[in-house]
Amino acid sequence: MNPLVSIIMGSTSDLPVMEKACQFLEEMAIPFEVNALSAHRTPAEVSDFARNAHQRGIQVIIAGAGMAAALPGVIAAETPLPVIGVPIKGSTFEGLDATLAILQMPPGIPVATVAVNGAQNAAVLALQIMAVGNPALQEKVIAYKQGLKKKIVKANEDLAKLEYKYKV
Numbered sequence: 520m521n522p523l524v525s526i527i528m529g530s531t532s533d534l535p536v537m538e539k540a541c542q543f544l545e546e547m548a549i550p551f552e553v554n555a556l557s558a559h560r561t562p563a564e565v566s567d568f569a570r571n572a573h574q575r576g577i578q579v580i581i582a583g584a585g586m587a588a589a590l591p592g593v594i595a596a597e598t599p600l601p602v603i604g605v606p607i608k609g610s611t612f613e614g615l616d617a618t619l620a621i622l623q624m625p626p627g628i629p630v631a632t633v634a635v636n637g638a639q640n641a642a643v644l645a646l647q648i649m650a651v652g653n654p655a656l657q658e659k660v661i662a663y664k665q666g667l668k669k670k671i672v673k674a675n676e677d678l679a680k681l682e683y684k685y686k687v
Contacts, residue, residue: 521576522552524645526638527568528583529557529590529607536607537583540642547646547659552577558589565590569597579645582630583638585609588620591630601648603641604630 524544528537537553544551556565572580580598582591583605591604606617614635621632633640643663650656 520550522550523576523578523649524549524551524581524642525568525572525577525579526551526553526581526583527556527590527594528553529555529585531555533583533585533607536636537581537605537638540581540583540605540638540645543639543642544645547642547663549646549649549656556590558584558593559587562593565593566597569594572598573600578649579603581605581638581641581645583607583641584621585614585617586611588617591621591632592624592628595624595628595630602630603644604632605638605641606632606635608635 526537526540526544528534533555541551541553554568556568558565569580577600580594580600580602582594582602584590585607586609588604588606591602595602604621606614606621608614609616618632618635621630624630631644633644646656646663647660650660
């Protein structure tokens, strides 16, 4: 089984955030790989990865990075694949620095960007991208979205049972 999604992070300290993407893809039975690559500390390896990912069958790359957050953009510059950037909250600017670094890409080098620490949404978006023209994956997306709706319906049923003196 070859991976369809590649989850990349700048260092293993990002794993607690990026694990949400792993968990979602695991739940959806989507083959994926996980690696740590640094745009600043291992630039040659990042370049090699980005140039060759599509030849290995990867369809979407999810790249998480904090602070200067160069990793998603560096990968996007050298791959024909869609790249989804996950800005990771740092200690100084609460992830705003990473968000702006990932958002502000030059023309021709797009990086889709999710919320700070939004690795799960990155995985959902990766699935939605792969589902275009793939009915089996489209069904997984539809079932997932229906599951979200059911959770809210159930939450409202539970809230209706709360009793307070002034609750109408």
